Amino acid sequence: xxxxxxxxxxxxxxxxxxxxxxxxxxxxxxxxxxxxxxxxxxxxxxxxxxxxxxxxxxxxxxxxxxxxxxxxxxxxxxxxxxxxx
Amino acid sequence: xxxxxxxxxxxxxxxxxxxxxxxxxxxxxxxxxxxxxxxxxxxxxxxxxxxxxxxxxxxxxxxxxxxxxxxxxxxxxxxxxxxxxxxxxxxxxxxxxxxxxxxxxxxxxxxxxxxxxxxxxxxxxxxxxxxxxx
Amino acid sequence: xxxxxxxxxxxxxxxxxxxxxxxxxxxxxxxxxxxxxxxxxxxxxxxxxxxxxxxxxxxxxxxxxxxxxxxxxxxxxxxxxxxxxxxxxxxxxxxxxxxxxxxxxxxxxxxxxxxxxxxxxxxxxxxxxxxxxxxxxxxxxxxxxxxxxxxxxxxxxxxxxxxxxxxxxxxxxxxxxxxxxx
Numbered sequence: 432x433x434x435x436x437x438x439x440x441x442x443x444x445x446x447x448x449x450x451x452x453x454x455x456x457x458x459x460x461x462x463x464x465x466x467x468x469x470x471x472x473x474x475x476x477x478x479x480x481x482x483x484x485x486x487x488x489x490x491x492x493x494x495x496x497x498x499x500x501x502x503x504x505x506x507x508x509x510x511x512x513x514x515x516x
Numbered sequence: 517x518x519x520x521x522x523x524x525x526x527x528x529x530x531x532x533x534x535x536x537x538x539x540x541x542x543x544x545x546x547x548x549x550x551x552x553x554x555x556x557x558x559x560x561x562x563x564x565x566x567x568x569x570x571x572x573x574x575x576x577x578x579x580x581x582x583x584x585x586x587x588x589x590x591x592x593x594x595x596x597x598x599x600x601x602x603x604x605x606x607x608x609x610x611x612x613x614x615x616x617x618x619x620x621x622x623x624x625x626x627x628x629x630x631x632x633x634x635x636x637x638x639x640x641x642x643x644x645x646x647x648x649x650x
Numbered sequence: 651x652x653x654x655x656x657x658x659x660x661x662x663x664x665x666x667x668x669x670x671x672x673x674x675x676x677x678x679x680x681x682x683x684x685x686x687x688x689x690x691x692x693x694x695x696x697x698x699x700x701x702x703x704x705x706x707x708x709x710x711x712x713x714x715x716x717x718x719x720x721x722x723x724x725x726x727x728x729x730x731x732x733x734x735x736x737x738x739x740x741x742x743x744x745x746x747x748x749x750x751x752x753x754x755x756x757x758x759x760x761x762x763x764x765x766x767x768x769x770x771x772x773x774x775x776x777x778x779x780x781x782x783x784x785x786x787x788x789x790x791x792x793x794x795x796x797x798x799x800x801x802x803x804x805x806x807x808x809x810x811x812x813x814x815x816x817x818x819x820x821x822x823x824x825x826x827x828x829x830x831x832x
Contacts, residue, residue: 435524442531446557449538453550461547461604465554468596469541472557473534479565480531483523483572492675495585498558502592509599513606536733543740548774552732552790555771560729580674594768598775601788605747605776616793619749620777620786 436484443480447473464508471501519571526568533561547609551601558593562586663705665691706756706818713814720811724770732771735791746792747776750805752783753828754813754821760785762816763809773801 447470454466475497478490533556540553566582604610605620612618665688672687673679735743752760760783764775767787777786789801813821 432520432524435527439527439531442528442535446531446534446538449535449542453541459547459604459607459609461600461607461609462550465547465550465600466541469534469537469554469557472537472554472561476530476534476557476561476565479569480527483527483568486572488569488573488578491581491585495588495675498585498589498592502596505596506599509596509603512603513599532733533729536729536736540732540736543736545741545743548776548788549743549745549790551774551788552771553736555769555774556729556732559769559771560725563725577677577679580670580679581677584671584674590765590769594765594775597768598764601774601776605788610788614743614745616744616746617795617798618747620747623749623779623786 432484436480439480440477443473443477460508461512464505468501468505471497519574523568523572526564526571530557530561530564530568533557533564537561545614546611547604548601549614551597551604555593555597558589562589660705661695664703665695668694704756704758706758706816706821708818708822709816710814713811717811717815721766721770728771732790739791743791744793746789746798746801748787748789748792748798748801750785750787750802752785752806752809753824754809754817755783756818756821759809759812759817759821762812763805766808766812767805773805 450469668691669687772790774788
């Protein structure tokens, strides 16, 4: 199980690095929002990994909250981008 | 033992979805193509990871909260994807040379012809968010 | 904000959903929790007023199960396909914005179809035209008019499934008539 945890952690780290690269490069603010949305999803994945490996369930509510925060964030930014013209 | 194998496969599958999103974000050429890559860890990736959690715990009381977690994601991620995608299309964040056809552009052009001077919105196509804008 | 009185029956699905959310969040479905949840749900529904969602008044669980199976199958195949495209094709990609005219004019059903389509990687709703219930989709890897036609067929098939699950009786009759003609 520990070996699997290291493999999954490695994959998630690589994924987060790629998403952060896109967030830094942009070019537009929408690209950054999208990339940060993916980073949030990866953070959620890491929380699940933590729960599975350490056999607890404390992060579940955090998981729900993360999905809602990501939603509100990207909708707000998209709205500003559309209205700014 | 069997459980451990199933959990491992599900965890790796879920993590690979995140990796796919990362690769897609870096390699796809424009915003709207990248959006497709970003949907995956949020929907299938989360499903696989939550399944791993359920298999590992074997507790029926856990299932409703896991389903809730996934359903929230199902309800919210298309809405935010639509908002970002629409903002991207309207602010021209897509590469037209990559499109084989664009049927929305035809509609916008026709609408612009029939109602010429309305700078704020492209008349006639019945935007579904007009209520929110007032 | 014009607050007119909404009969309890139209609010009932929302209240039941909120009670289930409450129970799931506490991970406890004992009568006490559910009762307190029901009180909170009633207060929330009445104080935070939203226009009621107009459901179609039909819901068929027998069609829901195969629909979910089809949805999960599409989800998995489309995810793998997008993964494959990201690795092998990458920047050399051809997309399209496709207009799909739906059969139903119910807002609820158009929303549900758009949601189901957006959740599957490779297609994304850009705009909705409510007056003609047309969805404008951005689709990955569409290289020819035939591909676009395949997308259109697929979306209309998804809508047909949703009509079978929860479309209004009129939409269902129209769908049956269309199938009989074929």
